Amino acid sequence: MIAVIEIMGLASKSIVKKIPVPSPIPENLSLMNFLISNKITIASSCNGVGSCQKCIVNKSILSCQLTLSNFIKMTPSLRVEISYL
C-alpha cells in the first residue's frame, strides 16, 4: 500500500488534497518544498530560512525547517493541517 499524505484545510474543514509519499523520499526535501511542489499554497516571506514563521503547519511546525522524511517519522497520521486552506 502506498502511503499518502493528507492535506487538511482547517478553514474549509476538508481534505484539500491527498499526496502519495514519494519513494524514495528525497533526503533533504523540506516539508514546505514538498507541499509547494504539489501545488499546496504555503505562506512564506523568508524563502525558507526559518525567520518569518509564516509556513507553520499542524499548529507549530515550521514546514521549511523540517524534512519530509522527519515529518513522516514524527507524524504517524501523515496529516498536514493548514489553518488558512
Ligand code: FES
Ligand atoms: S518560510 Fe519563513 S519561517 Fe518557514
